[in-house]
């Protein structure tokens with residue numbers, strides 16, 4: 001801002017200087033002979049051109065300075081996606097994604113270029129691997145984020161892994177939501193905020209832009225858990241699961257939806273023109289799933305070329321199919337909820353639909369529970 005102010009103040013000053021110079025020359029011209037007059041008048045023209053040039057230069061620099069405040073955002077903008085139709089085959093069904101139809105029905109999803117307004121505090125370089133906990137959250141869900149930060153999304157070390165919580169957010173139409181988000185961002189520095197508006201279909205942009213951020217910041221994660229903000233998550237179970245499944249990192253892990261029926265009504269409705277198939281390929285429920293950072297590169301590159309499907313979990317399913325990655329089911333991802341029992345929750349990786357009012361109490365009970373089943377789990381390291 002300082003530079004901009006200086007630039008603006010100097011403009012009237014410079015114009016005044018120009019005026020004085022022109023006046024001075026005029027007086028000299030009137031005093032001199034005819035020949036001198038013509039020499040001087042040609043000088044005036046030259047001077048005038050120089051001053052005009054200077055004026056334009058100053059104006060351009062001011063415009064440039066103003067623009068330069070926006071440049072950080074421009075620089076972070078992603079490459080322009082070059083999408084096209086694809087035909088995918090999972091061995092059972094064939095899926096054709098016709099790009100011109102996606103373009104007609106969801107043009108914004110196809111053309112949006114990821115632009116970040118807030119980025120989290122960069123992770124310190126350390127020796128222990130990072131388990132990134134990426135939580136989709138709406139700006140208005142303040143109490144959910146507060147409860148999560150109090151319980152499972154703490155910066156902590158669990159059995160050799162550093163936990164790193166980040167919230168994935170878009171914009172809210174309500175100014176007061178964004179003011180709260182700004183306060184949170186200053187207090188916690190754990191927010192990734194993009195400049196699209198929150199909305200059901202725009203969750204696919206959250207998926208795509210999150211992959212782009214992971215791709216551009218490979219130091220931020222070794223493993224990624226991504227899920228909703230109404231979850232109970234058990235970080236020690238996640239770490240144990242990662243250690244047990246290390247031999248097969250080229251898979252994504254979660255609650256597998258096997259050839260779900262395409263709905264033509266409700267908020268999940270998809271038109272026949274966009275997607276005529278009756279079934280979706282396999283995908284993991286968006287409630288919560290886990291994958292290795294080793295997969296980010298191919299997922300990201302696929303995300304630049306295939307059409308963006310307007311349901312985020314199905315979209316990731318298409319990305320996996322097109323990237324030749326496999327999905328693995330584990331029934332400890334309770335994406336449809338689980339009746340509370342401290343020992344079942346202690347074994348769970350994820351339980352969906354846990355409201356923030358109950359989360360702290362559940363969390364404490366699970367930590368204090370002495371369960372006979374399974375290995376002895378200690379929560380924080």
Ligand SMILES: *[C@@H]1O[C@H](CO)[C@@H](O)[C@H](O)[C@H]1NC(C)=O
Pocket residue numbers: 098099100101
């Ligand atoms: C894709 O859709 C367009 C119109 O929306 C149609 O003209 C074209 O034939 C379709 N392409 C394929 C391969 O189905």
Ligand SMILES: *[C@@H]1O[C@H](CO)[C@@H](O)[C@H](O)[C@H]1NC(C)=O
Pocket residue numbers: 108195196197198199200201202
């Ligand atoms: C997605 O974001 C764009 C840009 O902010 C907005 O115009 C659009 O309405 C949003 N879509 C949905 C479905 O909310």
Ligand SMILES: *[C@@H]1O[C@H](CO)[C@@H](O)[C@H](O)[C@H]1NC(C)=O
Pocket residue numbers: 324
């Ligand atoms: C996908 O992976 C399988 C083995 O998992 C391999 O046989 C096949 O060639 C791969 N296809 C592509 C397109 O990479």
